[in-house]
Amino acid sequence: MNNFNFLCDTKFIFGKETEKAVGSEIKQYGKKVLFVNDGGDYLKTTGLYDSVVDSIKSENLQFIELSGVKANPEVELVRKGIDICKKENIDFILAVGGGSVIDTAKSIGVGVYYDGDVWDIYEGKGRINDTLPVGVVLTIPATGSEASISAILTNGHSKKAIDDTRIRPVFAVMNPELTYSLPPFQTTAGCVDIISHVFERYFTNTKHVGFTDRLCESTIKTIIDNVYKVMKNPRNYEARAEIMWAGTIAHNGILGVGRDECWGAHMIGHELSGEYNITHGTTLALILPHWMKYVYKHDVMRFVRYAVEVWGISQNYDNPEETALAGIEKTKEFFESVGQPTSLKDVNIGDEKIVTMAEKCTKNGNIGGFVSLNKEDVINIYKSALE
Known part of the structure; x- marks a missing residue:
């Protein structure tokens, strides 16, 4: 066995209706939230969107929504999110979705503190300086991004990954009921x-x-x-x-x-x-x-x-x-x-x-x-x- 250091400081909030606690978790990190999602119909039909928004509002938090994340998340939306965070002085990023949404949020988080194009980091031309804190409401068990040190991003036909302990989400809300509607x-x-x-x-x-x-x-x-x-x-x-x-x-x-x-x-x-x-x-x-x-x-x-x-x-x-x-x-x-x-x-x-x-x-x-x-x-x- 090799020597190792291991720290997983993600807080896991697991079980039925746990998405209703998201606002109280976020308020520890600030007042202004970027709410990242894929814009899928399931958000509304399952009631998840309303539950998350109600929870955010119940803690007197402000949010700006960024939707449209695609499978194999693309750098263009990340750039848009970075611009929003800088312009609106965002304190926290909430990802509601699966791995693509979470990786988009992580990429935005590190891009806010990088003086250049975020894709530089993925190509190894730039370094992560810091990140905005990211929280997750998980809807698709697959990538493990809700508690990993990794994020993946696509630029054209190029798909690359980054790894850094600082991009591990600070909390992950995990309600298995939210996965019932997955095809x-x-x-x-x-x-x-x-x-x-x-x-x-x-x-x-x-x-x-x-x-x-x-x-x-x-x-x-x-x-x-x-x-x-x-x-x-x-x-x-x-x-x-x-x-x-x-x-x-x-x-x-x-x-x-x-x-x-x-x-x-x-x-x-x-x-x-x-x-x-x-x-x-x-x-x-x-x-x-x-x-x-x-x-x-x-x-x-x-x-x-x-x-x-x-x-x-x-x-x-x-x-x-x-x-x-x-x-x-x-x-x-x-x-x-x-x-x-x-x-x-x-x-x-x-x-x-x-x-x-x-x-x-x-x-x-x-x-x-x-x-x-x-x-x-x-x-x-x-x-x-x-x-």
Whole structure:
């Protein structure tokens, strides 16, 4: 196990009707709020919009609304939000939505204190100086951004990420009831994203991390067990609650303490999102089984453990590769069973941009902490995903 420092200072407010407490949480940070959302119909039809606004007003807070956040959030709206914050002397940013809304809020927060274009920070040309505090009302369990140190932003066909402990939200309001209306495809894409966040920690070269191995395995199994329940009954509160909390644990950092992480598959998936505007979780369903099959020989026994502990596959001691490959196949079958594609042909993508995506993915060098992947490796994984 590696040395580590870990601090997750997000306050979690979990349960039914917790969105009604948002005003009392915000007032600790100031009087003027930027209310960021995607403008979706669900805000009004579920009563969430009115609950949030009523809670803000009940504490005599002022708010300015910024709506229109899209999946794979775009830098132009972030720039608009930064201008509003500076002009209106905003004290606090409230994100009501899923990962795209939260990442937009985080990006606005750091952009307010940067003397230049916020995209510079994402390209590594600028540094985060400070941030406005950000709070969250979570509506889509998936990215884990409600408690992570990460944010992702898109500029044209370029999708990039930043990581900094200062952008972790100060609070996250989490009411599983708010996820009842999520379409099945969005629910399952979110679950793939959650599992992928665990994979990026689980497939590691660090030895003697049995405790976090077990936490990782439990988190994956929790998603597998509960996604079928919500597909059968979207209003199953307990199953929704399990998924929501597992999504937070998957990406708040606790599963990565003391171990090297990977993130190669994520970077390959980001290029698909950037080029084709595909839902992030879906890009991971498209890539992960093929990434796994490409790298498993690097540490066959890690994949054997995964197959046995997560999927309950009986270990073949005479042929460990057979067990490892069976676990990879079960992963692929699971993604398909919940309606997520696992081949690029399923989403009408050919080989036209494979080289371009691989070049962009590796332009700063090799990617991945489990197996170091160069451009040719990435091309091979994309090609495998065509099958």
